[in-house]
C-alpha cells in the first residue's frame with residue numbers, strides 16, 4: 094500500500110503520525126511511505142531520519158494526499174484539507190466527528206474510509222489509542238502544578254517534596270483513572286503527600302495495592318472534597334463520566350475555602366472540567382487566577398511535549414496502521430474487532446451510530 098504522512102497544520106499541533114521507526118516497519122512489510130517535508134520537525138524527527146528509514150519525502154501536502162492510498166494523521170483534517178481527500182482513500186486519525194458537522198459532511202462528500210483513533214475499543218471496553226495521551230497529561234499535570242506553586246507565578250510558594258525538617262506539599266487527585274493514577278505516581282515520586290479520590294471502589298483498591306503508603310485513597314464525595322481542599326496545595330482534576338460532561342466536584346464557593354496560591358490543574362477541561370470555574374486555556378496563556386486560586390486548564394496538554402506524545406501515540410497506532418496496510422481496510426476490520434469499532438464513515442455512509450445521533454440524522 095502507498096501510505097502518506099502529511100504535516101499537521103492545525104494550530105499548535107507539533108505531533109506527527111509516524112516516526113522513522115514506523116516507516117521502517119512499513120517499508121519492511123513492502124509498503125511505500127511518502128512523508129511531507131518537515132512533517133516530523135516539531136517532534137524532533139527530520140527529513141533525513143525518514144529517508145534513512147526508507148521513506149520518500151514529498152514537498153507539498155497536495156502531493157501526499159494525491160499519491161497515497163492511506164493517510165495516517167494525528168488530528169482531524171481541517172477545512173483546507175477537505176478537498177484533498179480522495180474517494181476510497183483510507184484516513185486513519187483522531188476525528189471526533191460528533192463535535193463537527195462540517196467535518197462529518199466533508200468526509201461523507203469525499204467518500205473516504207474514515208477510521209477514528211478515538212473509537213477503537215479493546216475487549217475490556219477501554220480506548221487504547223486515547224490512553225497514552227491521558228498518561229502524558231496525568232504526568233504533565235504534576236510537572237505543571239509544581240511549577241505554578243512557585244511564588245513568582247502566584248502560587249503558594251511550596252516545594253512539593255519538602256526538605257529535611259519541612260513537611261512535603263499535599264496533592265489532591267480527583268479521579269483514579271488513567272490521568273489520576275499517573276498524576277499520583279509522579280507526585281508520590283517527588284515525595285509529596287497524595288490523597289486520591291474516586292467513586293469506583295475497584296480503582297481505589299487497586300491504587301491502595303500498588304502505591305506507596307504516602308498515597309492515601311479516599312471515597313469521593315462533597316464532604317470529603319470540602320475537607321481536603323483546605324489543606325492541599327495542588328488539586329488535579331482527572332474525572333471522567335464516559336460521553337458526558339464532567340461533574341462539577343469543586344464549585345465556585347469552594348475556592349474561598351482554599352488557601353491563597355492553591356493550584357488547580359483541571360485535566361478534565363476537554364469534557365467541561367470538574368471545577369465550576371474551569372474554562373479552556375492554551376499553551377501560550379495557560380493560567381488564570383480566581384479568588385487567589387491558580388487555574389491551569391490547557392485543553393491539549395500533550396501538545397507541550399510533542400516528542401514524548403508522538404512516540405507514545407505512534408507506539409499504539411502503528412500496529413493498527415500496519416494491519417490496515419497489510420490486509421486492506423475490509424479484511425483488517427473484519428479480522429480485528431477493535432479496528433472494526435474504529436470505522437466511522439465508509440464511502441459516504443456514516444456507520445458509527447453516535448455520529449448520527451449527535452446531529453439528529
Ligand SMILES: NC(=O)c1ccc[n+]([C@@H]2O[C@H](COP(=O)([O-])OP(=O)(O)OC[C@H]3O[C@@H](n4cnc5c(N)ncnc54)[C@H](O)[C@@H]3O)[C@@H](O)[C@H]2O)c1
Pocket residue numbers: 224226227228230267268269270271272273290291292293296313331332333334339340342359360361362363364391392393394395
Ligand atoms: N487536557 C488534556 O490535554 C487531556 C489529555 C488527556 C485526557 N484528558 C481528559 O482527562 C479526563 C480523565 O481521563 P482518563 O483517561 O483518566 O479517564 P478514566 O476513565 O481513565 O478515569 C476517570 C475516573 O474518574 C472517576 N470518577 C467519575 N466520577 C467521579 C467522581 N464524582 N469523583 C471522583 N472520581 C470520579 C471514574 O470512576 C474513573 O476512575 C478526561 O476528561 C480526558 O478527556 C485531558
